Amino acid sequence: xxxxxxxxxxxxxxxxxxxxxxxxxxxxxxxxxxxxxxxxxxxxxxxxxxxxxxxxxxxxxxxxxxxxxxxxxxxxxxxxxxxxxxxxxxxxxxxxxxxxxxxxxxxxxxxxxxxxxxxxxxxxxxxxxxxxxxxxxxxxxxxxxxxxxxxxxxxxxxxxxxxxxxxxxxxxxxxxxxxxxxxxxxxxxxxxxxxxxxxxxxxxxxxxxxxxxxxxxxxxxxxxxxxxxxxxxxxxxxxxxxxxxxxxxxxxxxxxxxxxxxxxxxxxxxxxxxxxxxxxxxxxxxxxxxxxxxxxxxxxxxxxxxxxxxxxxxxxxxxxxxxxxxxxx
Amino acid sequence: xxxxxxxxxxxxxxxxxxxxxxxxxxxxxxxxxxxxxxxxxxxxxxxxxxxxxxxxxxxxxxxxxxxxxxxxxxxxxxxxxxxxxxxxxxxxxxxxxxxxxxxxxxxxxxxxxxxxxxxxxxxxxxxxxxxxxxxxxxxxxxxxxxxxxxxxxxxxxxxxxxxxxxxxxxxxxxxxxxxxxxxxxxxxxxxxxxxxxxxxxxxxxxxxxxxxxxxxxxxxxxxxxxxxxxxxxxxxxxxxxxxxxxxxxxxxxxxxxxxxxxxxxxxxxxxxxxxxxxxxxxxxxxxxxxxxxxxxxxxx
Amino acid sequence: xxxxxxxxxxxxxxxxxxxxxxxxxxxxxxxxxxxxxxxxxxxxxxxxxxxxxxxxxxxxxxxxxxxxxxxxxxxxxxxxxxxxxxxxxxxxxxxxxxxxxxxxxxxxxxxxxxxxxxxxxxxxxxxxxxxxxxxxxxxxxxxxxxxxxxxxxxxxxxxxxxxxxxxxxxxxxxxxxxxxxxxxxxxxxxxxxxxxxxxxxxxxxxxxxxxxxxxxxxxxxxxxxxxxxxxxxxxxxxxxxxxxxxxxxxxxxxxxxxxxxxxxxxxxxxxxxxxxxxxxxxxxxxxxxxxxxxxxxxxxxxxxxxxxxxxxxxxxxxxxxxxxxxxx
Numbered sequence: 001x002x003x004x005x006x007x008x009x010x011x012x013x014x015x016x017x018x019x020x021x022x023x024x025x026x027x028x029x030x031x032x033x034x035x036x037x038x039x040x041x042x043x044x045x046x047x048x049x050x051x052x053x054x055x056x057x058x059x060x061x062x063x064x065x066x067x068x069x070x071x072x073x074x075x076x077x078x079x080x081x082x083x084x085x086x087x088x089x090x091x092x093x094x095x096x097x098x099x100x101x102x103x104x105x106x107x108x109x110x111x112x113x114x115x116x117x118x119x120x121x122x123x124x125x126x127x128x129x130x131x132x133x134x135x136x137x138x139x140x141x142x143x144x145x146x147x148x149x150x151x152x153x154x155x156x157x158x159x160x161x162x163x164x165x166x167x168x169x170x171x172x173x174x175x176x177x178x179x180x181x182x183x184x185x186x187x188x189x190x191x192x193x194x195x196x197x198x199x200x201x202x203x204x205x206x207x208x209x210x211x212x213x214x215x216x217x218x219x220x221x222x223x224x225x226x227x228x229x230x231x232x233x234x235x236x237x238x239x240x241x242x243x244x245x246x247x248x249x250x251x252x253x254x255x256x257x258x259x260x261x262x263x264x265x266x267x268x269x270x271x272x273x274x275x276x277x278x279x280x281x282x283x284x285x286x287x288x289x290x291x292x293x294x295x296x297x298x299x300x301x302x303x304x305x306x307x308x309x310x311x312x313x314x315x316x317x318x319x320x321x322x323x324x325x326x327x328x329x
Numbered sequence: 330x331x332x333x334x335x336x337x338x339x340x341x342x343x344x345x346x347x348x349x350x351x352x353x354x355x356x357x358x359x360x361x362x363x364x365x366x367x368x369x370x371x372x373x374x375x376x377x378x379x380x381x382x383x384x385x386x387x388x389x390x391x392x393x394x395x396x397x398x399x400x401x402x403x404x405x406x407x408x409x410x411x412x413x414x415x416x417x418x419x420x421x422x423x424x425x426x427x428x429x430x431x432x433x434x435x436x437x438x439x440x441x442x443x444x445x446x447x448x449x450x451x452x453x454x455x456x457x458x459x460x461x462x463x464x465x466x467x468x469x470x471x472x473x474x475x476x477x478x479x480x481x482x483x484x485x486x487x488x489x490x491x492x493x494x495x496x497x498x499x500x501x502x503x504x505x506x507x508x509x510x511x512x513x514x515x516x517x518x519x520x521x522x523x524x525x526x527x528x529x530x531x532x533x534x535x536x537x538x539x540x541x542x543x544x545x546x547x548x549x550x551x552x553x554x555x556x557x558x559x560x561x562x563x564x565x566x567x568x569x570x571x572x573x574x575x576x577x578x579x580x581x582x583x584x585x586x587x588x589x590x591x592x593x594x595x596x597x598x599x600x601x602x603x604x605x606x607x608x609x610x611x612x613x614x615x616x617x618x619x620x621x622x623x624x625x626x627x628x629x
Numbered sequence: 630x631x632x633x634x635x636x637x638x639x640x641x642x643x644x645x646x647x648x649x650x651x652x653x654x655x656x657x658x659x660x661x662x663x664x665x666x667x668x669x670x671x672x673x674x675x676x677x678x679x680x681x682x683x684x685x686x687x688x689x690x691x692x693x694x695x696x697x698x699x700x701x702x703x704x705x706x707x708x709x710x711x712x713x714x715x716x717x718x719x720x721x722x723x724x725x726x727x728x729x730x731x732x733x734x735x736x737x738x739x740x741x742x743x744x745x746x747x748x749x750x751x752x753x754x755x756x757x758x759x760x761x762x763x764x765x766x767x768x769x770x771x772x773x774x775x776x777x778x779x780x781x782x783x784x785x786x787x788x789x790x791x792x793x794x795x796x797x798x799x800x801x802x803x804x805x806x807x808x809x810x811x812x813x814x815x816x817x818x819x820x821x822x823x824x825x826x827x828x829x830x831x832x833x834x835x836x837x838x839x840x841x842x843x844x845x846x847x848x849x850x851x852x853x854x855x856x857x858x859x860x861x862x863x864x865x866x867x868x869x870x871x872x873x874x875x876x877x878x879x880x881x882x883x884x885x886x887x888x889x890x891x892x893x894x895x896x897x898x899x900x901x902x903x904x905x906x907x908x909x910x911x912x913x914x915x916x917x918x919x920x921x922x923x924x925x926x927x928x929x930x931x932x933x934x935x936x937x938x939x940x941x942x943x944x945x946x947x948x949x950x951x952x953x954x955x956x957x
Binding site: 126225226227230232233236237245248252322323324325 | 718723735
């Protein structure tokens with residue numbers, strides 16, 4: 001097992017390098033942000049030249065890559081272009097908790113809803129419940145996030161009002177009511193929660209369908225196995241047959257999928273964050289890349305990609321841990 | 330008892346599944362799949378709307394009504410879906426926007442599948458270092474968060490229909506590549522492939538004449554589901570402002586444009602969003618039925 | 630004729646499957662009697678309804694599409710079909726146990742075999758974990774599994790097919806059932822393992838005295854073990870008699886055909902092909918009119934094509950469903 005992990009970790013290195021080069025290559029297509037400054041008569045030409053040189057925009061992209069990569073190896077991820085005066089690292093550090101909170105809650109909510117309904121749907125295959133779950137799953141899977149987001153915003157922030165008739169039922173965007181930053185923990189908690197309701201609902205509604213379908217098909221696959229018939233033949237009550245014999249087997253692929261979706265918590269959801277004006281990773285990365293702030297965008301992307309690669313290994317290890325038939329050597 | 334058996338016999342004679350060819354059998358199963366039929370019906374309606382609609386309702390999608398009275402009109406007999414912020418007829422824009430969205434969806438899904446199939450076939454058939462390099466690259470592409478890079482690419486290479494298709498294909502072929510590689514690996518071991526190799530068939534011929542046709546059924550399913558995904562991608566790119574540019578309409582850029590008028594003219598959001606939603610739902614329903622009809626165990 | 634107490638008495642059992650392609654009368658009027666401690670064979674080709682009969686007894690017909698639509702299954706004089714789900718569940722695995730064809734897939738891959746046998750024990754007996762473990766190890770020992778203490782904590786994938794079938798038998802017998810149903814339990818195994826498992830079952834039957842219903846397509850399997858043999862064809866029992874009579878004096882043309890198609894090693898080698906029964910098992914959707922065997926029967930007459938024969942007792946204990954039974 002230890003050899004296996006070591007081998008896998010070594011295998012990650014070329015993968016991470018390819019990811020870096022591809023991402024950097026694509027970013028380098030975004031035009032040099034300083035070129036536009038030349039038009040500005042109030043900035044000295046020599047200053048612009050100096051900036052261009054400092055950022056490496058005088059070099060071809062692959063040399064700029066090495067310049068950046070050299071810094072990264074020394075632990076220097078560079079300054080941010082989007083927020084002049086800040087380190088790219090600090091910009092990311094500000095956005096990260098916002099996104100982790102949003103996406104973490106979203107993942108938990110989705111799983112808490114989707115897994116039970118997927119199981120019920122499979123156990124009662126072809127029942128009315130099953131059809132309703134199936135149709136709703138497809139509705140969610142087909143829903144464009146921005147549209148659902150706008151519709152929800154329209155309903156809960158424009159049409160529906162609180163009893164005072166003035167304030168919207170739920171805030172339309174942002175993460176906290178201005179002025180409450182120094183309030184007590186519980187006040188802030190309640191306030192933040194209000195801001196999370198709509199984005200979490202939108203993101204969950206879209207992903208619940210997929211999770212429920214996975215759970216359902218995994219369960220359907222298991223309940224027709226011979227060992228389920230054996231469990232029934234020994235007189236196990238239906239509850240035990242499903243909760244013990246079927247579920248443990250059906251969860252094997254699902255747990256793997258959960259491990260694979262954990263990195264998404266960091267990557268964020270660009271569109272939903274944009275609509276609800278949430279300063280998270282998804283919208284930050286996109287803003288950074290269109291403004292050619294490659295240091296910031298690269299940290300965001302590398303963080304997300306490396307997690308994907310690492311969690312692929314985690315998923316395989318978890319798989320071996322819950323399925324006694326799998327042994328790596 | 331005997332009557333029951335005869336009844337069963339009559340029923341069986343008509344519909345026993347042994348009597349069908351493969352395509353016939355898939356079609357037969359498909360017609361029994363309720364959701365697939367609902368999906369097919371929705372797609373037919375949408376295609377009629379987009380392609381026959383403009384023949385019935387002849388309005389110029391880009392013609393603007395002069396003057397402030399022409400803007401944000403509510404639906405009326407002159408403009409069944411009202412007018413937008415430039416005083417353009419929304420119904421006409423829905424027709425032509427739909428054509429562009431569907432075109433982008435179809436072409437990018439099909440092209441992604443072809444690219445994925447070529448990569449997967451080559452990796453699976455040649456094996457060895459070719460497989461190693463191609464699959465490492467595929468894995469790397471799958472590890473990158475697609476959406477930010479897709480936006481980055483879209484923001485630089487331009488905003489035409491062709492460029493958007495290119496962007497979607499660049500980030501859309503990997504799953505098909507893996508799928509086809511897996512199928513190829515198992516097919517390659519079968520006797521008829523061995524036989525073809527023994528009589529000296531070229532690698533190209535074996536790949537395209539013997540291996541590819543056997544992956545076709547799976548690829549059709551993945552393309553069908555992929556069209557829905559590509560339409561959402563187009564809409565997402567457009568929504569962030571990097572999609573098809575004005576004055577051309579697409580359902581995505583209509584939504585993006587409407588966003589700022591959410592407070593006073595919400596219907597501008599409802600129409601294109603509903604159209605995207607229904608189209609994607611139609612493809613998902615139909616694709617699911619197709620998968621069940623071809624092979625219910627397929628993981629797609 | 631048999632003075633032992635009747636344990637199971639199946640009367641006119643009918644189990645149909647309602648599929649998209651039509652109704653399948655998988656079991657269509659099966660009668661079967663099993664006495665206490667008796668070994669009974671139920672023999673027929675695949676699709677004749679023998680497994681469905683067994684699953685009907687323990688009420689494990691998947692519904693939908695299957696449904697028991699008629700008949701009675703008396704167990705100790707009580708109709709099992711009148712019992713509710715909870716009552717049948719308590720009988721399943723306790724008084725009536727069943728083992729299946731596929732030992733490779735019949736055990737749950739994620740639990741140890743010790744777990745799975747102990748579960749069967751604690752489901753029906755009020756004993757604690759330690760005692761269940763003791764009993765499990767006893768059972769493993771009883772079915773001839775070496776080193777039962779070590780095997781207790783192994784997973785199914787660490788065992789061979791023959792060993793797994795022994796585990797299944799241990800599980801089935803752990804509550805001292807009065808009836809063990811063996812549904813093609815040896816079919817998937819190698820011939821030598823098959824013989825070992827059959828030996829084991831015969832030995833355990835002598836030791837524990839339970840009745841066994843052996844379901845198989847292979848007459849040779851029941852030849853040595855069964856006292857009574859029932860031959861099933863297309864959802865009906867066509868002949869029922871003691872094993873001796875079935876082999877010596879078959880009366881139904883189908884039974885006769887089956888016996889003819891078994892190679893006999895005592896005969897001189899000839900170049901004659903082995904006689905086979907003409908034609909094919911009827912499709913369940915296209916059951917023939919009249920006697921279901923008539924299209925394949927060399928003795929079929931107009932009557933056979935029109936009317937369905939009832940089962941009749943030709944000699945005491947020998948029942949045949951045929952208008953023209955073969956003269957002995």
